[in-house]
Structure formats: structure tokens, C-alpha cells
Amino acid sequence: MSFGENLQYYRKREEITQEQLAERMEVSRQTISKWEAGTSYPEMEKIMQLCDMFSCSMDTLLRKDAQAEVVEDSAQYEEHMKRFGKAVTAGVGILILGGAFSTLLEGMNGLWKALQDIVMFPFLIVAVLTFVVAGIRHSDFTKRHPYILPFYTEEEKESFDRSFPIKIAAGIGIVLMSIVVDELQKFLPAPAGVEASAFYSFLMLLLISAGVMLLVHSGMEKSKYNIEEYNKEHDPLYRERLTPEQQRILDEESHMPLAAKWSACIMIVTTAVYLLWSLLQNAWQISWVLFPVGGLFCGIAYILLGQKK
Numbered sequence: 047m048s049f050g051e052n053l054q055y056y057r058k059r060e061e062i063t064q065e066q067l068a069e070r071m072e073v074s075r076q077t078i079s080k081w082e083a084g085t086s087y088p089e090m091e092k093i094m095q096l097c098d099m100f101s102c103s104m105d106t107l108l109r110k111d112a113q114a115e116v117v118e119d120s121a122q123y124e125e126h127m128k129r130f131g132k133a134v135t136a137g138v139g140i141l142i143l144g145g146a147f148s149t150l151l152e153g154m155n156g157l158w159k160a161l162q163d164i165v166m167f168p169f170l171i172v173a174v175l176t177f178v179v180a181g182i183r184h185s186d187f188t189k190r191h192p193y194i195l196p197f198y199t200e201e202e203k204e205s206f207d208r209s210f211p212i213k214i215a216a217g218i219g220i221v222l223m224s225i226v227v228d229e230l231q232k233f234l235p236a237p238a239g240v241e242a243s244a245f246y247s248f249l250m251l252l253l254i255s256a257g258v259m260l261l262v263h264s265g266m267e268k269s270k271y272n273i274e275e276y277n278k279e280h281d282p283l284y285r286e287r288l289t290p291e292q293q294r295i296l297d298e299e300s301h302m303p304l305a306a307k308w309s310a311c312i313m314i315v316t317t318a319v320y321l322l323w324s325l326l327q328n329a330w331q332i333s334w335v336l337f338p339v340g341g342l343f344c345g346i347a348y349i350l351l352g353q354k355k
Contacts, residue, residue, distance in 0.1 A: 050084040052112040056100040057082075059195060071095060101193035101281060120197040124270075126187050131266030133180035137173045139259040141317050144169025146251035153236075153244020188280040196273045203271055213264040220257030224250040258340070262313065316340030 057067050057078075064078045071078070071092060080086040088096070097104050106115055148166045151158050227250045236245040269275070316336050 048084055049087065049108050050082045052107050052110075053096065054082045055112050056096075056102065056107075060100070070099065119191055119194060122187075123191065123194045123273075126184070127266075127270040130180055130184050130187075131263060131270065133176055134266055135259050135263040137176040137180070138262050138313055138317075139255050140169050140173040140176065142251060142255040142258060144173070146248050146255065149244055149251060150240065150248035151244075153241030153248075154239055188276075191280075193277050193281040194273050198271055198273070206267065206271055210264060210268060213260060217257045217261035217264065220260065221254055224253035224257070227253060258313070312340050312343050 057064070062070075064075050064082075068075045068078045071088075073088075073092070077086070077088075081088060093104060093107065097107055100107070102112065102115075106112055144166045147169070151161050151165055227246055230249075231242040231246045236242040316339070319336055
């Protein structure tokens with residue numbers, strides 16, 4: 047595509063007229079028309095301004111196929127957000143599993159019991175490294191792609207919105223069902239060599255891990271579909287793309303907490319308190335209760351805050 051075709055594509059993508067673009071560029075409408083027709087070209091300063099306005103490179107604007115690059119960006123966004131969501135979910139699950147196995151070893155004898163205080167650290171290290179790698183990759187991606195053209199269809203978003211409450215309810219239900227496991231020790235024996243309380247606490251934490259991972263993964267999926275929020279957070283020119291009325295609404299809503307951020311904070315605080323309490327007080331068999339509480343608050347955050355516009 048030529049420069050004029052790329053410029054016309056970007057302008058229509060932003061849903062602005064030639065007059066509106068001319069006003070932003072401080073030129074006449076006829077000048078914009080000539081640029082798009084390919085009969086004249088802007089100065090270097092104006093080209094740089096256009097690149098900033100449309101969040102594209104100069105090479106793309108002048109020589110490449112802008113539309114094809116947007117399609118490629120969309121595919122990369124989909125793939126990246128899937129990997130990012132899986133990484134965060136896995137990190138949370140690994141942390142809880144570490145506590146589960148530590149609790150199990152506490153109820154065993156001999157060398158296994160001695161390993162109780164050590165086994166948590168490999169899980170902790172792997173989880174932290176998972177978060178670090180995922181965070182760095184996500185930061186790099188957002189710097190390379192600060193703006194993503196909304197590409198999900200209404201049918202895709204509606205399909206997810208129908209399944210989202212079910213997933214949240216299922217996650218909360220699994221966490222609540224873990225409480226029932228504690229009662230099983232009254233009716234079912236534990237494996238030989240393991241204390242019943244430790245074994246059933248281990249099973250409880252496994253269920254909690256599954257429930258919390260479902261909640262976190264569902265939340266990450268919801269964030270993936272909210273491309274507008276992604277652009278708002280990462281595109282430095284997002285505000286300039288809005289009309290004065292949209293800017294006013296944005297200012298009014300800027301103080302509102304996001305469900306994803308609140309839920310992430312809840313899990314971080316829950317995990318930190320869990321580790322400190324367990325390590326300092328050797329309370330592995332009791333401290334697990336923090337995770338169902340944290341999981342419930344995450345679910346509530348996504349249900350309540352996710353509904354706000």
C-alpha cells in the first residue's frame with residue numbers, strides 16, 4: 047500500500063473525517079486530501095506527528111501494508127494474552143500447591159517430615175520466576191504494541207460474557223467444596239503413614255488450587271477481551287483519540303478500581319500473608335484458610351467491579 051492508502055486506512059480506522067484530521071495536523075482539508083490521493087507528501091515533522099497519532103512506525107506508514115500489519119498485531123495480541131494468562135494462573139497454582147505438599151509432609155514421619163520446611167521453597171522460586179518472566183514479556187509487548195485495534199466480534203464477546211459468570215461461580219463453588227473435604231476424615235481413613243488431618247488438608251488445598259486457578263484464568267480472559275482498557279492503559283495518545291465528551295467520561299471514571307487489578311492485589315496480599323504466617327509461626331495446617339477467603343474476594347471483585355462501565 048502507498049502512503050496515501052495507509053493514511054486513509056488509519057484515518058478511517060480512527061473514525062475521523064479529513065476535516066478533523068486536518069484540524070489536528072493544523073493543515074487544510076485540501077492538504078489531507080492531496081496526501082491521501084498521493085499528489086503531495088507531508089514534511090518530516092508532519093510524518094512524525096502522524097506516526098505518533100496513529101501509533102505506527104514511519105516505515106509502516108510510508109511503505110508497508112498498514113492493514114495487514116494491524117491484522118498481524120491482532121494475532122500477536124491474542125497469542126500473547128493467552129500465554130500471559132496461563133503464566134499468571136500457573137504461578138498462583140504453583141504457590142498454593144507448594145503449601146499443599148508442605149502440609150502433607152508435616153503429617154508424615156521421618157525424613158519426609160523433615161522436608162516440610164524445605165519443600166515450599168522450590169514451589170515459591172518457580173512461582174516467582176514465572177511471574178517475573180511473564181511480567182517482563184508483557185511489559186515488552188505493551189511497549190511494542192501500545193495500541194490494538196479492537197477486533198473481537200460482538201458474538202465472540204457475548205459468548206464469553208455468557209460463560210464468564212458460570213466460570214466464576216464454578217471457581218467459588220470448588221473453593222467452598224474444599225471445606226467439605228475436611229469432614230471426610232470422620233468417615234474415610236488416610237493412607238498409611240500420614241496423619242488424617244494433614245492428608246485431608248492436602249486434599250483441601252488441591253481443590254482450593256483448582257478453584258483459585260479457575261477464578262484467575264477467567265479474570266485474565268476477561269481482561270483479554272477488554273481491548274479498550276488495554277489501549278487506555280498503554281497508549282500514550284489514547285486521550286487524544288477521544289472526543290471532548292468521551293474525555294469527560296474518562297476523567298469521571300479514572301478513579302474507579304479495575305476488577306483485574308483488585309483481584310491481583312488480593313491474591314498477592316493473600317499469598318504474602320500466607321507465607322509469612324506459615325514460615326514464622328509454622329502454621330501450614332491452618333494458614334491455608336487464607337486462600338479460600340482470597341478466592342472468594344477475587345470472585346466478588348470480578349462480579350461487582352466487572353459490571354461497571
